[in-house]
Amino acid sequence: MRNVIALCVVAMMASVASAAVGVGIVGVDNSAQLTGWVSQDVVFTTDTDWISSQMLITLTEGTVYQDDMGGITSPNPAWFTLAPTLEFDTYVSNGVVGDPLSAEGGAVNLGGDATLSFDEVGLNVNWFTTSDADTGALALARVTMSDTAQGEWQVWMSAVNEQGDDFLVITGGPVENGVMVPEPATLSVLALGGLALIRRKK
Numbered sequence: 341m342r343n344v345i346a347l348c349v350v351a352m353m354a355s356v357a358s359a360a361v362g363v364g365i366v367g368v369d370n371s372a373q374l375t376g377w378v379s380q381d382v383v384f385t386t387d388t389d390w391i392s393s394q395m396l397i398t399l400t401e402g403t404v405y406q407d408d409m410g411g412i413t414s415p416n417p418a419w420f421t422l423a424p425t426l427e428f429d430t431y432v433s434n435g436v437v438g439d440p441l442s443a444e445g446g447a448v449n450l451g452g453d454a455t456l457s458f459d460e461v462g463l464n465v466n467w468f469t470t471s472d473a474d475t476g477a478l479a480l481a482r483v484t485m486s487d488t489a490q491g492e493w494q495v496w497m498s499a500v501n502e503q504g505d506d507f508l509v510i511t512g513g514p515v516e517n518g519v520m521v522p523e524p525a526t527l528s529v530l531a532l533g534g535l536a537l538i539r540r541k542k
Contacts, residue, residue, distance in 0.1 A: 361386045363497060363511045365520045370428040370484065377405050378489075378518030379428045382481040384497045384509070391506070392468035393480050394447035394496040395432070399515065402489025403460040404430050412458045412465065413441045414482075428484045430458075434469035435478030443467040450494045450510075462491070485518040493520050 361384070368379040384390060397404065409419065410429030414437045420427045434441045446452045446464040457464035463483070480497070494512035501507060513523040 361499065361509055363495065363509050365522050368428065368482065373424045374428055376487050377428070377484050378487050379482065379484040380520055381479040382483065382495055383477055383479050385477045386475055386499050388475060388499050388501045390474040390478055391498045391500060392466060394450050394466040395463055395481060396447045396450045396452045396494045397463040397483065397491065397515065399462050399489050399491035402486040402518065404462060405484035406430055406460055412443045414438055430483050432465060432467045432481045433479060435474060435480060441467055441469055447496065450496050483520060485515065487518045489515050489518040491515040
């Protein structure tokens with residue numbers, strides 16, 4: 341299967357308590373640098389402040405791409421000329437590639453272990469930013485997997501609306517031939533402070 345070039349599936353677009361939010365998986369063309377790998381971005385579109393995210397990817401076949409020069413958080417774009425494959429490393433982000441980010445612990449609220457895991461077998465991570473103005477279309481993760489990868493994925497996005505209520509957008513689905521296929525997202529509104537375990541540190 342050839343790499344996905346223009347996959348753009350919006351898992352949900354909803355308006356709740358004055359917040360318009362959406363989750364999408366957007367294919368990224370890596371064909372000039374990598375063969376046999378599929379890259380995609382997890383994009384959260386929000387008009388209110390994004391707080392934190394969690395992600396679980398469990399593979400039964402295939403592998404997650406981890407570039408030798410990469411890490412858990414987004415790489416510095418200045419290195420892409422010297423190491424072109426680094427652009428397609430698997431990482432989590434605050435929406436801006438190369439900006440600082442905190443990633444700690446596993447995705448316990450998605451049912452995963454509390455231990456951070458970020459390797460070729462799968463991902464189990466939560467991350468957040470200290471900024472209070474993270475709005476718009478935020479590319480919060482890039483995931484590259486072999487085009488033989490099969491398994492499951494889940495993502496939990498949290499944000500706060502204009503009324504000060506925390507809310508969640510929870511989505512996921514199968515991994516098919518390296519592609520994260522979205523299923524309909526679930527949106528929940530929680531009382532302020534209800535996400536204490538994953539809310540960013542002030």
